[in-house]
Structures are given as C-alpha cells and as structure tokens.
Amino acid sequence: MIDINLLRETLDEVVKKLKSRGYEFDTKFFINLEKDRKSFQIKTQELQEMRNQLSKNIGVEKSQGKNIDELMAKVSDISADLKKFEISLNETQLKLNNYLLEIPNIPHDSVPFGRNEKDNVVVREIGKKKTFNFEVKDHVDVASQYGLDFDLGTKLSGSRFTLMRSQIARLHRAIGQFMLDVQVNEHGYEECYTPFLVNPESLIGTGQLPKFEEDLFVTKRGENDLLYLIPTGEVPLTNIVRDSIQNIDDLPIKLTALTPCFRSEAGSYGKDTRGMIRQHQFEKVEMVQITHPDQSYEALEEMVRHAENILTKLDLPYRVVTLCTGDMGFGAAKTYDLEVWLPSQNTYREISSVSNCESFQARRMMARFKDENKKNTLLHTLNGSGLAVGRALVAIIENNQTKEGTINIPTALVPYMNGQQVIQSNP
RNA sequence: GGAGAGCUGGCCGAGUGGUCGAAGGCACUUCCCUGCUAAGGAAGCAUACGGGGUUAACCUGUAUCGAGGGUUCGAAUCCCUCGCUCUCCGCCA
Numbered sequence: 001m002i003d004i005n006l007l008r009e010t011l012d013e014v015v016k017k018l019k020s021r022g023y024e025f026d027t028k029f030f031i032n033l034e035k036d037r038k039s040f041q042i043k044t045q046e047l048q049e050m051r052n053q054l055s056k057n058i059g060v061e062k063s064q065g066k067n068i069d070e071l072m073a074k075v076s077d078i079s080a081d082l083k084k085f086e087i088s089l090n091e092t093q094l095k096l097n098n099y100l101l102e103i104p105n106i107p108h109d110s111v112p113f114g115r116n117e118k119d120n121v122v123v124r125e126i127g128k129k130k131t132f133n134f135e136v137k138d139h140v141d142v143a144s145q146y147g148l149d150f151d152l153g154t155k156l157s158g159s160r161f162t163l164m165r166s167q168i169a170r171l172h173r174a175i176g177q178f179m180l181d182v183q184v185n186e187h188g189y190e191e192c193y194t195p196f197l198v199n200p201e202s203l204i205g206t207g208q209l210p211k212f213e214e215d216l217f218v219t220k221r222g223e224n225d226l227l228y229l230i231p232t233g234e235v236p237l238t239n240i241v242r243d244s245i246q247n248i249d250d251l252p253i254k255l256t257a258l259t260p261c262f263r264s265e266a267g268s269y270g271k272d273t274r275g276m277i278r279q280h281q282f283e284k285v286e287m288v289q290i291t292h293p294d295q296s297y298e299a300l301e302e303m304v305r306h307a308e309n310i311l312t313k314l315d316l317p318y319r320v321v322t323l324c325t326g327d328m329g330f331g332a333a334k335t336y337d338l339e340v341w342l343p344s345q346n347t348y349r350e351i352s353s354v355s356n357c358e359s360f361q362a363r364r365m366m367a368r369f370k371d372e373n374k375k376n377t378l379l380h381t382l383n384g385s386g387l388a389v390g391r392a393l394v395a396i397i398e399n400n401q402t403k404e405g406t407i408n409i410p411t412a413l414v415p416y417m418n419g420q421q422v423i424q425s426n427p
Numbered sequence: 428g429g430a431g432a433g434c435u436g437g438c439c440g441a442g443u444g445g446u447c448g449a450a451g452g453c454a455c456u457u458c459c460c461u462g463c464u465a466a467g468g469a470a471g472c473a474u475a476c477g478g479g480g481u482u483a484a485c486c487u488g489u490a491u492c493g494a495g496g497g498u499u500c501g502a503a504u505c506c507c508u509c510g511c512u513c514u515c516c517g518c519c520a
Contacts, residue, residue: 041477045489052489055501059445068500075500245437245474366475373483374456376474 001100001363008034017106020113021325025103033096040089047082051075101204102211105360107325108297108334114324120337121324126308127317129341130399138344139397140275142407143168146423148276148397159273160265160280167423168393171409172283174416175396176389179285179310180258183386187306189256189287194236196260197227202239205365207331207357217262217280229262233286234383241290242365245376251369252299253290256386258283276390277349283389289382290367293359296380297334300356303384304336307352310387313412316395317341319348333358338387340395351391354384 006014007030015025054075058068112121140148147166154161164172183189197219203209208216208231217229230236237255246253261284272278287306289299304320311318323335332355339348359378362368371377400408406424409417 038477041489045477048489051501056446058500062445072500079500375483 001360002103002106003359003363004096004100006106014106018104021104021107021328022115023104026099030096030099033092033099037089037092037096040085040092044082044085044089047078047085051078051082054078098210101364104330105328105333105357107328108356108358111328111334112322112324113326115326116324117327119324120321120327123320123322123336125317125319126312127315127341129317130343132343132401132403134403136343136398137401137405138275139394142401142405143397145405145425146407150276157280160278162276162279162390170417171396171407171413171423172389172393174413175392176258176283176285178313178413178416179387179389179392180256182310182313183256183285183287183306186309187254187287189254192237192240192255192257194230194233194257194259196230196236196262198230198235198239199227202235202242203228205239205242206235206361207364208235211330215264217264230259231263232261232383232385233257233259233284234288237286237288238290238361238381238383239365241362241367241379241381244367246290246367246369246379248292248369248371251290251292251379252295253288255288255290256285258285258389276394279390282391285386285389287354287384287386291380291382292369292371293377293380296356296358296382299380299382300334300336300354303354303382303386304338307338307354307384307386310392311338311340311351314392314396314410315412316392316399318351329353329355331355331357331360333360340391342395342398344398349391349395351395352385352387355382357381357383 002014011027011030015027018025054071058071058075061068061071112119114120140150144150147164147168149163149165152163156163180191184191200209203216208228216231219227219229221227236259237257240255241253260281262281264280265278268278276282287303289296289303291299308318308320318338318340321337321339323332323337328335335353335355337350338352338354340351341347342349358380361381362378367379367381368376369379396410396413397407400410402408404424406422409421409423414421
C-alpha cells in the first residue's frame, strides 16, 4: 500500500510514476472519495465530541439531583444523527482502503522505464555457457529414465504436477538442502520452518490479496474459514513482523526457509506446458530481510549476491537483469531477476527474483520499529529466491548432461548425494 | 470431538453502567539526591487516525480494554456471535 499522504500531497507525481508501470490511477475517483471521507470524518468526530461532553454532564447533573430529561433528549437526537454519519464514514473509508490495497508500489527512481520484459536491462552475465558436441536434450528427455515422471504427476493430480522418484527425487532434495545450508551458514539467515497454509490477513500483508486471488489455491473449512496455500515462502516469512514494533538493534532481520510453493497460474495456460518450468507446486528457498529504511537498497544488492552465490557454486551460467517499470511485480519498488542459462531453449530463464518492497508491505502489515528518535517508523521489507529448486534442477540436468545421456552432479551437491557424482542407469 | 476457565497499556494487575485511556506495581527515559552492593525522590512513558499550524518539535479532537454486532443519554463494565489462549477427558503423528 502506498502512503495516502503522498496521494494527498503529491498526487500528480504519484500518478505519473504509477503510469510508468502501466497503472492508470483514477484521480477523479480518489479526489471525490477523499473529499467525502474528510467531511464525514470531521462531522462524525464533531458529533462524537458533543455526545461525549453532554453524556458526561448527564452523569454530573444526575448525581446532583437535577432534572436531566432535556439533556437526554438532546443527546438522543445527536446519537441518531451521529449514526448516519458513522455509517457514511465507514463506507467511505472502506472504499478508499479497498482502492488503496489494489494500487501497486511506486517504482524506485533507479528503475529503468519500460513496457514489458523486453525493456529489462541486463546488468551482468556470469559464467561460461558450455558448448556441447552433440545435440542437447531438454530436461524431460534427459531425466525421464532417472525418475522424472510427468505422466504420474498428471495421473495423481492433473496437469502441471510432477512426480519425481529415485535419483531425480534425491537430486531435487539435495539441491534444496544445499541452498538452505548456504543461506544459513554462509549468509547469516535464520532458518525457519513455516506454515504452508496461511490466513487472508497474511496474504493482504504481502500483497497477494485482494487483487490476485485467482493465482492462489484455497482450502476451506467453514464458509468463512479460508486458508490459502502459500504461493511463496515470502508470505509466512515476511508476515512474521506483521503488527509488531521491532527493536532497532535487531535490524536487519534475515530469515530463510525451504518451502513448497503453490500457484494456480491462472493466466498462463499456454506457457511452458512441457517440463517442470511452470508447475502448480514447486520448492523454493526464500530469503527475506526486514531492514531500516536507510539500509534497504544495500540489502537488495546483498541479497542478489546471495542468490548469485548459489548459482556460482552450482557452476551454472546466468545473468542479472534489472526489471523495467512495466515488468515489476505488484509490491516491488525495484527488482532484480537472476536468469539461468538453459541450453535446450538456448535462452536465459528466471530462477530468482529479488525485490525491495520498501514500506509497501510494511504499511499493509503495520510492521514498524522504534527509530533513532523513538518514533514508530515503517520498516522496509525485501524478499528474494535463493533459489527456486525445481528450476535449478532443470538447469543442472540440462547444463550437465553428457553425450551418453548421464548427468554430472555439481561438486557442491556431491556431499548431499552421499558421494555420488553421476546420475546414470546403474549407479 | 466433550467439559470448564480466561482474554485490560511493554509486562503484572485493579476496575461489574457515568468525569476511565483506564488505579497500583514492574520495566524504561530524563532529572534530583546519595561515594558505591538490583537504595531513595520527582517527572515522563500506549497505538492509530483526523483537524489546525511558522508542517520533525506544538495545539486539539476521535477511536481503541481479543474481534464484530446489540442494549443505553452514556459500555472495559450488560446481552449476542465469533476468534484465540489455558486446563481436564477423548483421539492422534
């Protein structure tokens, strides 16, 4: 949620910035609503003040034995009047709030302008793309013989679900464990195990609700008792600080978790239908940092390095891109994507996304800290993948395939594979 | 799933219809006193939002005693619904 005071004070500027990311702000709607809100609120509070004062007088005069009928009648009138204004005020504030909840974050000034992913800016390309002296296969063709099974995934659940078994299941587990260990042991994140089902408040806090409900899987107990499957570990990790006032000395708070992620991907029916690039369920190691507002952009760069470190250790070629204004996610002020090289597609594909949400989520969550002057101030929240496990598996399979159809296991993962170095038919 | 108890400010804890945003204590901050062992004294100390303003510091108002409704001139206090916590029984990994 963006700061309503920014809208009140610098409306034109905010509207312009939102437009740069493709959001049309309804200025007229907002101004009218805000005008209503103000008049209703002033009137309501005025009447409340009168009522409180007169009611107080009733108590006093009653104890003095005076006749209070006239006063009571008067307050009664005020209360009736007040009720109307209270209802109007509530309705207006609800409307205003609902509108605010659906406005995306304001892009940081350093974010390049652009309309879509074509306008993203490559920051750096790291690692040598391997050359193959044979025709490369994609991960589906390489790994089906080792336990990657899409048919059974479909049988059990439907499209975009995968069953992994034997060596591929093992490798998949190894990747997740390895990534989590690096984030905890080398980068200083606190390891967390989180709920995978969360309440609507949490999803409003991080920005998935109310606007993107169709992307979520929902579970139902009673009619109004909903829990959602987390679309990313960002949700439980970031919401740890919801409705809290943190101590400045505890900042930054660095959290990580290996969690499954569930996405209904409602708007992506035609995309990536083959293989496990785009699944309804996948695992991801998430990094979250809760920082002082002055430090969030340093933290952003640091988190990109933390994600890069994983790719480097896995010996995977990748590039870092800065997302342009038009391609950023809802809550982000600035985002870097890490894209890993996939030889079968002869292209880079997203494997990590690291964002600074500034105070956007913190405002929704009322996540604050006592600043240098003892004033409650909104925190900044950042999140990033470190990394997506399923896509890392794809990248490893494809980049490390051999002419013989075996898969070399990256050195960093060998200890997690009980010393195994190659995936092959009879290990 | 059954039975019972409870939910008040950072914490403990008073308050059962009227001047209560809420006694008292602890913790914390500043100051005073004291030559010193967690000694004494004074003051301050919740959050959100609104209005005004010389727009960081000030003045003022409103709301908030788990949440939401209701009764009432007036609700922390009475009624209803829901949520959460704890105890006992059952069940279970």
